[in-house]
Amino acid sequence: MWRVLFWFKRDLRTRDNRALYEAASRASELIPVFVIDEEILGKLRIDKGDERLNFLCDALRHLSKEIRLYVFYGRTCEVFEQLLDRHKVDAVFTAKPLTWDGEERCAEVEALCKESGVKYVSVRDNLLVDVGSIAGGGNFSSFYRRWLRMVDDRILPEFRVDKVPSLDEPGFEEACRRVGAEPPKFWSVRGCLERLEGFDFGSYARFRDFPGVDGSSRLSPAIRLGVVSIREVYRVSKGSPEFVRQLAWREYYYFLKEKFPWMKDLELKYWMRGIEWENDPSLVKAFMEGRTGYPIVDAGVRQLKTEKWVHNRVRLILASFLAKDLLVDWRVGERFFREHLIDYDQVLNVGNWQWASSVGVDPLYLRVFNPISQSRRYDPDCRYVRKYLPELEGLSCEAVHDPLKWRIEGYCEPVVDHYQRVKRFKELASRRKR
Numbered sequence: 001m002w003r004v005l006f007w008f009k010r011d012l013r014t015r016d017n018r019a020l021y022e023a024a025s026r027a028s029e030l031i032p033v034f035v036i037d038e039e040i041l042g043k044l045r046i047d048k049g050d051e052r053l054n055f056l057c058d059a060l061r062h063l064s065k066e067i068r069l070y071v072f073y074g075r076t077c078e079v080f081e082q083l084l085d086r087h088k089v090d091a092v093f094t095a096k097p098l099t100w101d102g103e104e105r106c107a108e109v110e111a112l113c114k115e116s117g118v119k120y121v122s123v124r125d126n127l128l129v130d131v132g133s134i135a136g137g138g139n140f141s142s143f144y145r146r147w148l149r150m151v152d153d154r155i156l157p158e159f160r161v162d163k164v165p166s167l168d169e170p171g172f173e174e175a176c177r178r179v180g181a182e183p184p185k186f187w188s189v190r191g192c193l194e195r196l197e198g199f200d201f202g203s204y205a206r207f208r209d210f211p212g213v214d215g216s217s218r219l220s221p222a223i224r225l226g227v228v229s230i231r232e233v234y235r236v237s238k239g240s241p242e243f244v245r246q247l248a249w250r251e252y253y254y255f256l257k258e259k260f261p262w263m264k265d266l267e268l269k270y271w272m273r274g275i276e277w278e279n280d281p282s283l284v285k286a287f288m289e290g291r292t293g294y295p296i297v298d299a300g301v302r303q304l305k306t307e308k309w310v311h312n313r314v315r316l317i318l319a320s321f322l323a324k325d326l327l328v329d330w331r332v333g334e335r336f337f338r339e340h341l342i343d344y345d346q347v348l349n350v351g352n353w354q355w356a357s358s359v360g361v362d363p364l365y366l367r368v369f370n371p372i373s374q375s376r377r378y379d380p381d382c383r384y385v386r387k388y389l390p391e392l393e394g395l396s397c398e399a400v401h402d403p404l405k406w407r408i409e410g411y412c413e414p415v416v417d418h419y420q421r422v423k424r425f426k427e428l429a430s431r432r433k434r
């Protein structure tokens with residue numbers, strides 16, 4: 001039996017936590033730790049009072065009710081150096097990382113363990129299928145067929161972690177106070193757990209695409225931090241094939257990352273590399289400030305900035321608009337989402353930005369989301385736009401949908417003409433194809 005240090009990362013739960021289960025079954029003593037990494041906060045531009053920090057600390061508070069958790073603030077490697085020195089552990093257990101940055105961070109800790117003669121054990125979790133074992137490349141449909149056959153939704157038996165020593169180390173309160181976390185406004189663990197229990201998965205397929213309706217699960221922040229087990233999410237939602245399909249999309253991007261690790265920086269469609277993006281700073285600024293003059297786009301940016309989350313349909317419209325209407329490199333948008341999204345995941349964000357910019361795995365050559373027809377179709381009563389742009393309250397819905405046809409007094413004019421710009425985008429793309 002070992003003295004084990006258990007490193008929580010994006011698996012902030014004790015229920016059905018495979019790495020924790022493995023660690024607990026090998027440990028005579030187990031020290032659970034979480035590091036609020038200052039480099040990650042810097043990279044995501046998370047500051048005091050940011051909802052992402054508030055939600056993280058809420059998750060740490062929640063976890064601390066289940067297990068005596070030690071929480072540190074600093075650089076992961078430096079924290080580990082001190083912990084290994086102070087506590088003389090035999091092994092470090094943790095979940096296998098899913099993203100490129102996560103892998104880098106884990107590799108550093110693993111190297112440190114090696115230097116100190118400490119075993120480092122990483123356990124696969126937070127996926128329904130070991131995507132690395134799926135053969136071949138393949139489009140989503142063929143991946144999905146194989147994925148469905150391989151789903152492993154076995155839930156672990158309840159287990160107790162009762163061998164945690166009492167140490168003179170900080171808990172979540174001290175660390176969270178230090179980084180300036182506040183009570184969350186929009187996202188809480190309790191809210192997510194209630195959502196999982198109460199969500200109507202039966203109506204998901206009908207309503208999931210309408211941002212003005214509360215029809216998608218809004219579970220992505222909880223899935224991202226692992227406050228719920230993906231197997232439990234799958235089991236609860238099994239009756240909704242459309243929902244399960246979305247869980248498969250999540251795993252498809254991790255599968256692509258395994259096959260094509262370079263997709264982090266490079267377009268999956270090789271003929272779309274080196275496209276001559278215009279990257280006009282004034283258009284980028286208008287987009288990021290939610291002043292493009294296209295209400296559905298501006299409402300999306302406002303939602304992103306206030307709630308740190310955006311409905312999937314609107315994410316698609318935003319990404320398509322930035323790349324195909326503003327002719328801005330998808331990486332700029334990817335960074336913008338990175339700096340705001342509460343469910344930000346490096347692999348899912350890169351994969352989706354590539355898809356929506358037609359440089360990734362979308363099998364269609366050039367798919368364009370027309371902000372006017374998308375607004376008409378998916379926000380027919382303008383409920384979504386009006387929620388985030390209350391200044392458009394008195395206006396007819398048709399004027400809200402089509403700012404090219406109807407000039408809206410007191411609201412910014414469209415920064416570009418959608419139809420002209422998309423023509424230009426197609427020209428630029430076809431130059432690469434030749």
Ligand SMILES: Cc1cc2nc3c(=O)[nH]c(=O)nc-3n(C[C@H](O)[C@H](O)[C@H](O)COP(=O)(O)OP(=O)(O)OC[C@H]3O[C@@H](n4cnc5c(N)ncnc54)[C@H](O)[C@@H]3O)c2cc1C
Binds near residue numbers: 247253311
């Ligand atoms: C440009 C762009 C960037 C995105 N960046 C992220 C990101 O950083 N992190 C993230 O979790 N999702 C990302 N998504 C995917 C998707 O928008 C969100 O997962 C979804 O909106 C979350 O809301 P929900 O939980 O209500 O989803 P639901 O519709 O209820 O779906 C259930 C779950 O399935 C998964 N899922 C659904 N759609 C996708 C998808 N397209 N790709 C991967 N997983 C999916 C999520 O885990 C989600 O919680 C992005 C999509 C786009 C178009």
